[in-house]
Structures are given as C-alpha cells and as structure tokens.
Amino acid sequence: RTTTTSTTTTTTTITGEAEGDDELLDAKEYVHFERRGIEQKQVELDRRGHRVEMRLRMAMAHGEKLEEEQLMREWFELVAQKNILIRQNEELSLLEKQCDLEKEYALVNRRLRNLMATEDHKKNQYDRQQEDHLLKELTDLVAERNIVAQSIHEAELQAEREDEDVKRALQDGKSSSQDDKNCVIM
Numbered sequence: 001r002t003t004t005t006s007t008t009t010t011t012t013t014i015t016g017e018a019e020g021d022d023e024l025l026d027a028k029e030y031v032h033f034e035r036r037g038i039e040q041k042q043v044e045l046d047r048r049g050h051r052v053e054m055r056l057r058m059a060m061a062h063g064e065k066l067e068e069e070q071l072m073r074e075w076f077e078l079v080a081q082k083n084i085l086i087r088q089n090e091e092l093s094l095l096e097k098q099c100d101l102e103k104e105y106a107l108v109n110r111r112l113r114n115l116m117a118t119e120d121h122k123k124n125q126y127d128r129q130q131e132d133h134l135l136k137e138l139t140d141l142v143a144e145r146n147i148v149a150q151s152i153h154e155a156e157l158q159a160e161r162e163d164e165d166v167k168r169a170l171q172d173g174k175s176s177s178q179d180d181k182n183c184v185i186m
Contacts, residue, residue, distance in 0.1 A: 013073050019182045022132070027095065027099045028096070028099055030086065031095055031096045031099070034088070034092055035089065036093055038085050038088055038089050038092075041081075042082065042085055044167050045078055045081055045082050045085070048078055049075070050081075051076045052071055052074050052075050053075065053080060055067075055071055056072065056075060057072040059071055068106050073170065076166075076169065076170065077170065080166040080170075081120055083162065084159075084163075087155065087158075087162075090155060091152065091156075092149055092154055094152045094155065095152070096151070098145060098147050098148045098149065100139055101123055101145045101148060102142055102145070104141055105138065105142070105145065108134055108137050108138050108141065109138060110132040111134055112131065112135065112138065113143075115127060115131050115134065116131065129138075
C-alpha cells in the first residue's frame, strides 16, 4: 500500500493480492466518506459566499472602499477554497477509477492464474484463446491504471501551482474581479 499526500487530499494506491478486496473496500469507503465531507464543506462555503456577496454589494453601493477591499479578499479566499474542494472531488474520482481498475485487475489475474494452472496438454483451443484474451486484458488494465496514476500526479502538480497562484494573489491583494460590480461568488 503506497500513500501519496498532496496539498489537497490524500491519494491511496492499493496493491497486493491477499488483502486486495478488503483494501479496495476500504478505499471505496474512504472515497464515499470524503465526498460527503466535501459536499458539506461546499454547502457551508456557498452560505458564506452568499453572505459575503450581499455585504460586498452593500459596500460597493455605499462606496465603502476599505470594507469593499476586505470583502473582495474574503470572497477571493472563498473562491479559492471552493476550487480546492472541486480539485479534491476530481482526485477522489480518479482514486475511485483506480480502485475499480485494481479490482478488475485482481479478478482478471485470478482467472488467468486458474487457466494457467491447467497443464498445456490438457488445454483446448478455447482455453488458449481465453488465456491470450486475459493476458491482453491485463495489459490493457495496467496501461489504463498507469494513465490514471499519471492523471493523479498531474492533478497534484496543478493543485500546487494553483495554490501558489492564490497565495501570490492574496499577498498582492489583487483580484481581476475587483472592478466588477456584478460579481457572483458561487
């Protein structure tokens, strides 16, 4: 079992034969649990965003520049938090896909091992074709699993870049939407 920690979420890659099914179940439960947490956080961010938006509109209408600037910063932070949740949800989808591939890999591998356990002279044409088919299926699953793993890695790198961009923007106090009188938060 290998665990990779990113700035947005923890991604677990499940390997191993003996514990495979239990670990896959644990990963599925993890994904489900994390998704529920993300949904709750999104609801709370939406509520906070709505309140900030209303206060921001009032500050803009009354020309309260200092309050407007502070609320724009808060709004920008809420948007950044929402983006993090979106990325976490995307990473969970990739993890779920990876778990599905791991489970399918284990099933195909088990079927192939059962077929290969039969002595060659006892195999008929169908058995040999089935072996070839299962070998190709395993190869395809490994290739697809590698693509998912690469996607997870790329998502983590993208998240790090976006986090740095947000930090820089918050430090600079700049937001491209500061001049937009019709900003919508969520």
